[in-house]
Amino acid sequence: MRCEIRHTTEYIYPEPAWDSNNQVRLHPIQEVRQTVRSFHLSVTPEAEVTSHKDYFGALVHHVHVHERHTRLVIEAEAIVDTHAVTLPLPAPMRVLGAARSRNIEFLVPSPRVPAGDWPEIFGVRRPGPDDDLPTFLRETTTLLRRRFTYDPRATTVRTPLAEFARHGHGVCQDFTHAMLGILRQLGVPARYVSGYLYSGGEMLGAEATHAWVEALIPGYGWLGYDPTNDCVAAEKHIKIAHGREYSDVSPIHGTHYGGGAREGRKLDVAVHVYSDQ
Template sequence: MRAEIRHVTEYRYQEPVWDSFNEVRLHPIRDERQNVLAFDISVTPDVPVSSHRDYFGNLIHHVHVHERHTLLRIEARTLVVTYPSRAPVPARVDSLDDHRAELTEFLIASPRIPTGRWADVFSVTAPLRGDDLPTFVLELTRMLYRRFKYTPGATDVRTPLTDFAASGRGVCQDYAHAMLGICRSLGIPARYVSGYIYAGADFVGAEASHAWVEVFLPGTGWMGYDPTNNTAVVEAHVKIGHGRDYGDVSPISGSYHGSTRGVLDVEVKVYDQQQ
């Protein structure tokens, strides 16, 4: 898929604020499944934009507005080409024994996924050591899709995972955090992915940034699964970056000086140029 993405974020303030410092994570990653052809970021007020790569290899842009302002507008435009994911090779669950030591950071607790018996919380039976790992992960993806109802506004980024488990309603980051908690509690390395999804493929989650999970499969490597949409990652998915949970790859995070609270408005459009 050849996709054009327009992502606009606006913060409006009743009173002027100043020294607004923001980390922007909107540049898609380049890997075997996708290639970024063009990327542009514009800011109002007009300020220089710098960048660096974080610990996980994600590209972060820095937006620092010193002057007083009542509007901060950040617009990112991207042209990206995506390709089909390769099919995972069969792998026994116990084949993970040789890889866990090198992938510890994606097995232990993180700020939004505390230590817990998450497989029990979500009523997931642990696979046997001789079971096929890709089959188990795909079935887990399907189970989460069937069990929960995608409900915009039912949760926010601060909602505890236990609340999602109890309510049965949430959005993509809740599905992703649930799958991460289950996998990690079972000794399966898994990481959070932030990105976009094309609505024309009849998937939910295209009205904003989307989230899914990558699981490490011996013999294949990292493989993406989207429990919100009951699918392995396909060409309609555009990856921005990955981390331990949402906090590592939130689209925009920052701080400012001033006593007024901002009103946030976000608009995301993903266009398939081949349509």
């Protein structure tokens, strides 16, 4: 499936800002499930742009605007071919044993996915060593989608996971952090994925960057699960990067001098994903 993506971020400042530095993670990753055909990053006003690969292998662009400006626009355009996903064979939970020590960074707590009895909090049954791992992962995906309500107005990027658990409303980031907490507490290595979603009108979370989980299935590899939409991450999911949680893969973040009062600043983000299917 060929997807064309346009991601535009616009900052408006009431007073001139200068010496603006931003880390930009918008370049789709090249991997077996997808092929990146092209990528272009444009910045207004003119900026110094460099890049490097982060700890987890994502391409990060550094955008440095030296001149004074009251408007900053960062636009990324990409063409990506996504490929069909082959589902794993049955595998009992006990096969995770040796894989845990090699993937400890995706098992330990992090600031947005702290330690806690998340299986109990979210009402997830604890599987036994002979239970099938892929089946359990799909059941957990379905449980979160049925129990919680997608609501873009309910939470922000700073909303604690415990608050989402109490109120039951949130966005893809919250669904993903919830599933990460559950899986890690049960010893399943799991990582946060940032990317795009081709919706066609029937899927949730396509209006901005999307988030889902990748869980490790020994003998198969990492497979994506989207609890916001109760599905396996397949051809409609375009991956940018993965990490321990949202903070590792934030699409754009940075600093600047000036800009005036915070309440007078504006941020607009527009994401469009097209496909010829």
